[in-house]
Amino acid sequence: MNFTLNVLGTASALPTTERHPSAQVLDVRGRLFMIDCGEGAQMQMRKMGISFLKIEHICISHIHGDHIFGLFGLLSTMAMLGRTAPLYIYAPRNFAPVLDFFRKHFGEGILYEIYYVVLDMTEPVKVYENRTAELLAFPLNHRIETFGFIIREKMPPHNVRKEAIARYGLTLAEIGTLKRGEDVIREDGVISNEEAAYIPYVPRSYAYCSDTAPFPELAQWLKGVTLLYHESTFPDAMTEMAAKTFHSTTLQAARTALEAGVQRLVVGHYSSRFPSVDFFLDELRSIFPATDLAHDLDIIEIER
Amino acid sequence: MNFTLNVLGTASALPTTERHPSAQVLDVRGRLFMIDCGEGAQMQMRKMGISFLKIEHICISHIHGDHIFGLFGLLSTMAMLGRTAPLYIYAPRNFAPVLDFFRKHFGEGILYEIYYVVLDMTEPVKVYENRTAELLAFPLNHRIETFGFIIREKMPPHNVRKEAIARYGLTLAEIGTLKRGEDVIREDGVISNEEAAYIPYVPRSYAYCSDTAPFPELAQWLKGVTLLYHESTFPDAMTEMAAKTFHSTTLQAARTALEAGVQRLVVGHYSSRFPSVDFFLDELRSIFPATDLAHDLDIIEIER
Numbered sequence: 001m002n003f004t005l006n007v008l009g010t011a012s013a014l015p016t017t018e019r020h021p022s023a024q025v026l027d028v029r030g031r032l033f034m035i036d037c038g039e040g041a042q043m044q045m046r047k048m049g050i051s052f053l054k055i056e057h058i059c060i061s062h063i064h065g066d067h068i069f070g071l072f073g074l075l076s077t078m079a080m081l082g083r084t085a086p087l088y089i090y091a092p093r094n095f096a097p098v099l100d101f102f103r104k105h106f107g108e109g110i111l112y113e114i115y116y117v118v119l120d121m122t123e124p125v126k127v128y129e130n131r132t133a134e135l136l137a138f139p140l141n142h143r144i145e146t147f148g149f150i151i152r153e154k155m156p157p158h159n160v161r162k163e164a165i166a167r168y169g170l171t172l173a174e175i176g177t178l179k180r181g182e183d184v185i186r187e188d189g190v191i192s193n194e195e196a197a198y199i200p201y202v203p204r205s206y207a208y209c210s211d212t213a214p215f216p217e218l219a220q221w222l223k224g225v226t227l228l229y230h231e232s233t234f235p236d237a238m239t240e241m242a243a244k245t246f247h248s249t250t251l252q253a254a255r256t257a258l259e260a261g262v263q264r265l266v267v268g269h270y271s272s273r274f275p276s277v278d279f280f281l282d283e284l285r286s287i288f289p290a291t292d293l294a295h296d297l298d299i300i301e302i303e304r
Numbered sequence: 305m306n307f308t309l310n311v312l313g314t315a316s317a318l319p320t321t322e323r324h325p326s327a328q329v330l331d332v333r334g335r336l337f338m339i340d341c342g343e344g345a346q347m348q349m350r351k352m353g354i355s356f357l358k359i360e361h362i363c364i365s366h367i368h369g370d371h372i373f374g375l376f377g378l379l380s381t382m383a384m385l386g387r388t389a390p391l392y393i394y395a396p397r398n399f400a401p402v403l404d405f406f407r408k409h410f411g412e413g414i415l416y417e418i419y420y421v422v423l424d425m426t427e428p429v430k431v432y433e434n435r436t437a438e439l440l441a442f443p444l445n446h447r448i449e450t451f452g453f454i455i456r457e458k459m460p461p462h463n464v465r466k467e468a469i470a471r472y473g474l475t476l477a478e479i480g481t482l483k484r485g486e487d488v489i490r491e492d493g494v495i496s497n498e499e500a501a502y503i504p505y506v507p508r509s510y511a512y513c514s515d516t517a518p519f520p521e522l523a524q525w526l527k528g529v530t531l532l533y534h535e536s537t538f539p540d541a542m543t544e545m546a547a548k549t550f551h552s553t554t555l556q557a558a559r560t561a562l563e564a565g566v567q568r569l570v571v572g573h574y575s576s577r578f579p580s581v582d583f584f585l586d587e588l589r590s591i592f593p594a595t596d597l598a599h600d601l602d603i604i605e606i607e608r
Binding site (some may be wrong): 013014015016017020021033039040042043046047063065066069072073076077080084096097101103105106 | 377
C-alpha cells in the first residue's frame with residue numbers, strides 16, 4: 001500500500017551535471033502518475049527501475065521546454081515496447097499543438113490511445129478518480145498557463161467497532177451507515193460515528209506546485225496535504241528576480257507550506273546559478289522546519 | 305591542433321541505463337561539429353565539459369526520434385545562455401516541420417540565427433568549408449531519408465625543402481607552385497613536387513554512418529578515411545532483422561571499413577537487446593582488426 005514519490009529531475013530551465021529537468025513519478029499503490037516530463041526522464045526512469053508501461057497518467061504543468069522535452073522520447077519508447085494500454089495526459093490548452101506535432105511526425109506505429117484531458121480550471125477540480133485515489137488540478141501563477149496537481153487517496157470505508165455492534169445491536173443497514181462515515185439516527189437517539197467507528201488509516205496526499213509565484217488562494221487549496229513539493233528556484237536574496245520570472249523563493253515556498261498546514265515540504269526546481277543549494281535549507285527551515293531538499297533520483301516514501 | 309571525437313550516446317532506438325541515444329561532438333582544432341542530437345545530449349555535453357556555445361554546426365542524419373529528441377533542449381539552452389552566433393543545421397528535407405515547430409512554440413527569445421541547410425544529394429557533396437576543414441554529406445540506406453557525414457582537414461600547403469630551393473634556385477612563383485602541391489615545369493625539364501616538397505602532415509578525416517544498411521557505393525565514398533564511426537546495431541546472427549530494419553550487423557560494418565581501407569573503425573548504435581556488446585568485438589575484428597566499441601562519454605583522439 002505504498003505512496004511513493006520518485007524524483008527524476010530537480011533542475012530549472014538549465015540542467016546541470018547533477019540535475020535533470022523537472023519530472024517525477026508518484027506511485028500510488030502500484031499505479032503510476034507521472035508529473036512533468038523534462039528531457040532525459042526516460043533515462044532517469046531506467047536508472048530508478050520504473051516501468052514505462054505502468055505509467056497510466058501524465059500530468060503536464062505547462063509547456064516550457066524543461067517540463068516537456070522528455071515526453072516525445074518517452075511516448076516513442078512506450079510505443080516501441082508494444083504498449084497498448086491507453087495513456088491519459090492532463091495538460092493546458094496550449095499543449096494541443098505539441099501533441100499534434102508528435103502524432104503527425106512521430107506517431108507511426110503507436111498502438112495505444114493517448115487521451116488528452118484539457119486543463120482550464122480556475123480552482124481545484126477533480127480530473128480523474130479510481131477506486132482508491134483521485135487527481136485534482138488547479139491553476140498556478142506563472143508566465144504562461146500553468147497548473148498544479150494534487151493526488152490523494154480517497155477516504156477509506158470506516159471500520160465499525162465490534163463492541164458497538166454488540167452494545168447497540170446494530171443492523172446491517174446501520175453498519176453500512178457507519179462505514180460511510182455517517183451517524184446512525186434512531187428514534188431514541190443518535191449513535192455517533194466517532195464513538196461506534198474509526199478510520200482505518202488517514203488518506204495520504206501529494207501536491208505538486210511548479211512553476212509558480214506565490215498567490216493568495218494557493219495555501220487554502222493545499223490545506224492538509226501530507227507532502228507538498230513546491231518549487232524554490234531562488235534563495236530569499238533573489239526575491240526580485242523570482243517576482244520578475246514568476247517563480248518562488250525559499251521563504252515564499254515555506255510560507256505557503258506553513259499557511260497550508262501541510263505535514264512535509266520538499267522543494268526543487270533550483271536555479272542553475274547554485275551548484276549547491278544546501279544554504280536554501282536554512283532559509284526554508286527558518287519558517288517551515290519539516291522541509292527537505294529534493295535531489296535527482298530521490299525516493300520519498302509517504303507512510304500511512 | 306586536436307581532432308577529437310566525443311561520444312555522447314551509443315544506444316539505438318531504446319536507451320538503456322548505460323547508453324544514451326545517438327549524439328556526438330567532433331572537435332576540429334577547437335571548432336565543434338555536433339552530429340545527431342538524441343535525448344539527453346545537453347546533459348552528456350555538460351558531463352564531458354563541452355561548451356554549448358562553441359557548437360557551430362549540427363549535422364542531423366535523419367529525423368528518427370533517437371537522433372533528434374535532444375535538439376529542442378539544446379537549442380533552448382543555447383538561447384538561455386545568450387548565444388548570438390549563428391548556428392548551422394544540416395538535415396534532410398523532412399526536418400523542415402521539426403524546425404518550424406520548434407521556432408513557433410519554443411523560439412521566443414532566441415537571439416541567434418539558425419541556418420538550415422537542406423540535404424538532398426545522391427552522392428557526397430561538400431556542404432561547408434572553412435580555412436582548415438570541410439564537411440561533406442552523402443546518402444545512406446535507411447527506412448527514411450538519411451545522410452552520413454565526412455569531416456576532414458583540408459590538404460595543408462606543402463613545405464618546400466630548403467635544399468631544393470638552393471639546388472634549383474627556385475623563384476618565389478615556383479615556390480608557390482610547389483606549395484600548392486604542383487610540379488614546377490621549366491623549359492629544361494620538370495622539378496617534381498615529390499622531390500622538392502613534402503606534406504607537413506596527412507590531413508585527418510572522420511566519417512559518420514548511422515543509420516544504414518550496407519550498399520555498394522558506401523565503401524568507395526569512405527575511401528581513405530582516418531576514423532570511421534559505423535552503426536553496428538546487431539550481431540551477425542541477426543542479419544535478417546538488420547535487413548528488415550535497414551540497419552547493419554557487425555560483419556557488414558567491418559566489411560565496409562575493410563573495403564574502404566579506413567585506418568580505424570569505431571562502432572555504436574547497439575540494440576538494447578544486448579546489455580553487453582563485448583561479443584560484437586570478436587565478430588568485428590575477425591574482418592577488420594583495427595576496430596573498437598564506442599561507449600557513452602568516450603573521448604577518441606585522432607592523432608596526426
